[in-house]
Amino acid sequence: MNKFWIILWHTYVTKLKAKSFIITTIITSLLVFALTNLNHIIEFFNKDEKKTVGVIDQTGTLYEPLQMQLKKSGESDIRLQSFTGSEDEAKKNVQRGKWDAFLSLAYDDKQLPKATYYANTIADSDTPNKLEQSLQQVKTALATAKIGLKPEQVTQLYESVPFHKVALEKNAKTEEELNQARGLVYILLFAMYMFVLMYGGMIASEVATEKSSRVMEILISSAPPVQQMFGKIIGVALVSLTQFIVLFAIGFSSLKSSGKELLQFLGFEHIPISTFVYAVIFFLLGYFLYATLFAVLGSLVSRVEEVQPMITPVTLLVVAAFFIAMFGLNAPESSFITATSFIPFFAPMIMFLRVGMLPVPFWEIAVSLALLIVTIGLFAFFGSKIYRGGVLMYGKSTSLKDIKKAIQLTKK
Structure with a gap:
């Protein structure tokens, strides 16, 4: 049985002292630490990275509600900037790097909001998605106001269905x-x-x-x-x-x-x-x-x-x-x-x-x-x-x- 312990100890110590084991452990430890702190790492690199979006509001009434909805949703990384010039000028501002994108707001045939988003590339889906969600909330508020629904009625309408799961089996x-x-x-x-x-x-x-x-x-x-x-x-x-x-x-x-x-x-x-x-x-x-x-x-x-x-x-x-x-x-x-x-x-x-x-x-x-x-x-x-x-x-x-x-x- 002594030979078994000799083999076991020799295998353990040899592998433990191996450079490959030490290097692998250090690299993997750094990766584990990075993954468990990924949210802080992202926040550190993005703390000053705010997206500036120019807005051409053709309706004259949608800019303020959209800005308020963004603040309400906690989207502090998007900065809206009202613009009264033409769309061609707005596109040039994006191409020159003055803005990250610009948004054109208008009404559709039913007098409800619609928008067109312009950017040099649309690979970044995060910013347009946040703008779309906020504009959707504005549209919901306008649509429900048109048919005479009160805010509390709208809240009830979008509440989740109470759905409880009960296990009958013991334990x-x-x-x-x-x-x-x-x-x-x-x-x-x-x-x-x-x-x-x-x-x-x-x-x-x-x-x-x-x-x-x-x-x-x-x-x-x-x-x-x-x-x-x-x-x-x-x-x-x-x-x-x-x-x-x-x-x-x-x-x-x-x-x-x-x-x-x-x-x-x-x-x-x-x-x-x-x-x-x-x-x-x-x-x-x-x-x-x-x-x-x-x-x-x-x-x-x-x-x-x-x-x-x-x-x-x-x-x-x-x-x-x-x-x-x-x-x-x-x-x-x-x-x-x-x-x-x-x-x-x-x-x-x-x-x-x-x-x-x-x-x-x-x-x-x-x-x-x-x-x-x-x-x-x-x-x-x-x-x-x-x-x-x-x-x-x-x-x-x-x-x-x-x-x-x-x-x-x-x-x-």
Whole structure:
């Protein structure tokens, strides 16, 4: 067992000290910090960036209501400027850069507002959309005044329909709880997806690298294949967990200080502890399932360049599980989602999705976990046999038929 800890510690420390790991962690941390403070970054660059829009009001009555509606809507980044000249002069003002755009206001046949927006390019859809929405409010006010509706009647007309959702099933989540659970589930599903793809490939590459240097022949003769394989799997898992904790700490602290609305929306404090427990269990089991497959496949290739084609089938399984989970976020009760939650390759994501959003009977969770653990055990048993022979195979790996050759080498 001492050899297992030596392999695990060596893998962990080597990867932790690697320049690629340090650089990747720093760059990713900066990206996480930037994303969680994106609203402040945008505000910083746009704080003095106001759009000046010239307005030709052919009616003589629409300019003031439009300006008041913009202020009422809180659109402080648009500055209107009344203009009494011709449209040709207004176009020249835009072309010369005096204005960002100009708006021509008029009445249609029904004596209701209409407008034409002029700009050098219309790639910026934000400004015209805000002007259109504000003008739409002015039009609504004029139209309702024409037919004699009072402001309070207009308010009643546009009020949302009271539509309440009530769950009859016992222990079923409320709509608010579902929205909060959906946010947490999405974050953890995405983390699991990235975790497996990034570090599963690292395990396969680690095995292939040592094999190509011929050092594997010495290692495999001095330590049992199971210890060798799981020492690398757990060592890389600890490296990835270290990076994950660093990124999570940066992201969470950044959100806590700058994105309180998002944290309140996710409502982590209202999520049951059992959901977090299941998240950890399925997360770890899913990692060990795929990591075992990646390690076995990595042992079949002789060069690092051959790793990617060999692990592609497993990668596609992870991608398929993720996309099924994305579908299940909006339809967690569908028969397809229920069925796939018992398939070991999909269970870490799909069953956790169901647990997070539905009151799933405990026996279903137990069956899914049992199938997942048994599958990991079988892969570990057969994987160790394939691993021992696979690391002694050299030459170009062409297909998964090499698994048979690896088993035959193990027997010898």
